Amino acid sequence: MTSHEMRNPLSAILQSADSIVTAFTAMGMPLTGEGLNLSPEIADEIMEAAQIIVLCAQHQKRIVDDILTLSKLDASLLAISPEKVQLPSLLRKALKMYEGTLVHAGIDATLCVEPSYRELGVECVMLDASRLLQIIINLLTNAIKFTQYSEVRRITIKLGACLERPTGNHHKINFIPIRPGRQSPPVVQAEWGNGEDVYVQIAVSDTGEGLKEEELSSLFQRFSQASPKTYKQYGGSGLGLFISRELSELLGGQIGVASTAGNTTFAFFVKAKRCAQEAGGRRPSVPRVPSISDKPISYGRKGSIAPASPPEDHRQGTMSSDTLSFGTHATAGAELPIINGPKGKVPNGDATHAKSDVLHVLVVEDNMVNQRVMSQQLRRAGCVVHVANHGLECLGFLDHTIFCEATTPLSIILLDLEMPTMDGLTCIRHIRERQASGRINKHVPVIAVTANARSEQISVAIAAGMDQVVTKPFRIPELMPQMAALVAEIARLKHG
Incomplete structure (x- = not known):
C-alpha cells in the first residue's frame, strides 16, 4: 500500500x-x-x-x-525468478537508463565484454534479471555519484564469465565472506532448466577519489556509508551496497571492492545456467555490442548531436574490442526495465523497429493527474492518444477499433491495474477471452502500468494476460521505444 x-x-x-x-x-x-x-x-x-x-x-x-x-x-519473502537473459543487452539497458545523467555530468561510461565471456561462448543464461539489474544500478549510481566532480570522469563496466567459482583475483579484490547460515530462497529446478552452470562476473570501475582502508571496512552494512562525510557530501540512504551484498549472495555469488586513490572497483559474481539450447555445446557468438569504432554519437550540453570519435584511452588492450560508450561520447536512445510476458518478448535489437509509424495508444487510468500528464507526454512524443477511466470503458473503446473489424486505429493499450468499476486484471482477462472466442480478431498489445511493484503482483498481471508490466514511476521517453518494439514484435510473430 x-x-x-x-x-x-x-x-x-x-x-x-x-x-x-x-x-x-x-x-x-x-x-x-x-x-x-x-x-x-x-x-x-x-x-x-x-x-x-x-x-x-x-x-x-x-x-x-x-x-x-x-x-x-x-521477512524472507524475496523470491528468485529465473528467466532467459542476454547479459550484454541487460548491461546496455542499465547504461542507457542513466544516459542523460552521464551526459550532464560529463562522464565517459564504457561497457566492455571481456575475452572470458566470448571464449565460453555464452549467448544467454538463466538468472533473475530484475535482481541482477538492481545490483548493477546500485553500483552504477554509486559510481556516478562519486565520479561527477572528479577531474577525470570515467566509468567502466566489465562483463566476464567462468565455469569455476571466482576467487576475486581477476579484479584484484577480496570478496566479502558469505554470512554464516545464509540460505538461498527455495527454487524450482524446472524453472532453471538443465543447462551447464556458469558464473557471471561484473565489475564497475570509476575514477572517483577512492576509498581509504578504514572506509572499506564499513561498506556493505545496513544503513552504513564509507564515512560520516559521505552523507554530507553525496547523500544516500546507506542501503544500496547492503542490498547489493544480500542480492548477490541470494543469487549464489559474492561481492567485493578494491580501491586506490583515483580508482575504485566494485565487482560481484552470480551463479547462472546456460539456456537450454546452449546446454549441448558451446556457441562461439554472443550478441554484438556496438564497437567504439562505429563512431558513437556525441551529445552536446544543449542537446546538439554530432558524430564524434572516442578518446584513445577507451581502447583497453585487455578488453574485447566490443564496447558501448556513453557520456560525452554517448549513443542515442534509452530503454526502460520491463518484465516481459509470454506473448510480448521485446527484441534485443533496435527498439525503434516501427520507424516512422505513429503509435495509436489507449491510456486506461483512473487517476486524472496521471492520465492527463501521461497523455500530454505521449502526444508530444508523436502518439495519437485516447483515454479511458476504467476497464469497462477500455472494452467499449476496443469494440470500435481495428481489433473488432471497426475503423478506429489502435496500436497498444497502457492499462492501469487498480481502478473502480473494472480493474485492469479483470479487463485484460476479458480481452484475452474475446481474442480466444474470435470477437477480437488479433492479439492486442497491452502493457500494465502500475504502482504495484511486488514480484507476486507482477506475476499475477503476466498470468492474467499482460504482455509486459512497467512499474511507476517511469519516463515516457524511455517507454516509447519499448512500446514500439512490442508492437513490432507482435506484428512480426503474426506474419512470421
Whole structure:
C-alpha cells in the first residue's frame, strides 16, 4: 500500500518535469514569441529546475525500491525468478537508463565484454534479471555519484564469465565472506532448466577519489556509508551496497571492492545456467555490442548531436574490442526495465523497429493527474492518444477499433491495474477471452502500468494476460521505444 501511494505521485512528478524539459527543448532557446518573452537566463533556470526535479524523483524511486527490497529480505519473502537473459543487452539497458545523467555530468561510461565471456561462448543464461539489474544500478549510481566532480570522469563496466567459482583475483579484490547460515530462497529446478552452470562476473570501475582502508571496512552494512562525510557530501540512504551484498549472495555469488586513490572497483559474481539450447555445446557468438569504432554519437550540453570519435584511452588492450560508450561520447536512445510476458518478448535489437509509424495508444487510468500528464507526454512524443477511466470503458473503446473489424486505429493499450468499476486484471482477462472466442480478431498489445511493484503482483498481471508490466514511476521517453518494439514484435510473430 505504501509503495503504491508513493509511486503514483512520483510518476506524475517525473513525467511533468520531463514534459517541461521536452517542451523547452522543442521550442528552442531562448524562448520568445507572442505572449512569451523569457530571457536566456530565465529559460536556463527553468530548464535546470525541471532537470533537478527529474533527478530528485529518480532518486526517490530508488529509495522506495530499496526499502521495499529490504522489507522483503527481512521477512524472507524475496523470491528468485529465473528467466532467459542476454547479459550484454541487460548491461546496455542499465547504461542507457542513466544516459542523460552521464551526459550532464560529463562522464565517459564504457561497457566492455571481456575475452572470458566470448571464449565460453555464452549467448544467454538463466538468472533473475530484475535482481541482477538492481545490483548493477546500485553500483552504477554509486559510481556516478562519486565520479561527477572528479577531474577525470570515467566509468567502466566489465562483463566476464567462468565455469569455476571466482576467487576475486581477476579484479584484484577480496570478496566479502558469505554470512554464516545464509540460505538461498527455495527454487524450482524446472524453472532453471538443465543447462551447464556458469558464473557471471561484473565489475564497475570509476575514477572517483577512492576509498581509504578504514572506509572499506564499513561498506556493505545496513544503513552504513564509507564515512560520516559521505552523507554530507553525496547523500544516500546507506542501503544500496547492503542490498547489493544480500542480492548477490541470494543469487549464489559474492561481492567485493578494491580501491586506490583515483580508482575504485566494485565487482560481484552470480551463479547462472546456460539456456537450454546452449546446454549441448558451446556457441562461439554472443550478441554484438556496438564497437567504439562505429563512431558513437556525441551529445552536446544543449542537446546538439554530432558524430564524434572516442578518446584513445577507451581502447583497453585487455578488453574485447566490443564496447558501448556513453557520456560525452554517448549513443542515442534509452530503454526502460520491463518484465516481459509470454506473448510480448521485446527484441534485443533496435527498439525503434516501427520507424516512422505513429503509435495509436489507449491510456486506461483512473487517476486524472496521471492520465492527463501521461497523455500530454505521449502526444508530444508523436502518439495519437485516447483515454479511458476504467476497464469497462477500455472494452467499449476496443469494440470500435481495428481489433473488432471497426475503423478506429489502435496500436497498444497502457492499462492501469487498480481502478473502480473494472480493474485492469479483470479487463485484460476479458480481452484475452474475446481474442480466444474470435470477437477480437488479433492479439492486442497491452502493457500494465502500475504502482504495484511486488514480484507476486507482477506475476499475477503476466498470468492474467499482460504482455509486459512497467512499474511507476517511469519516463515516457524511455517507454516509447519499448512500446514500439512490442508492437513490432507482435506484428512480426503474426506474419512470421
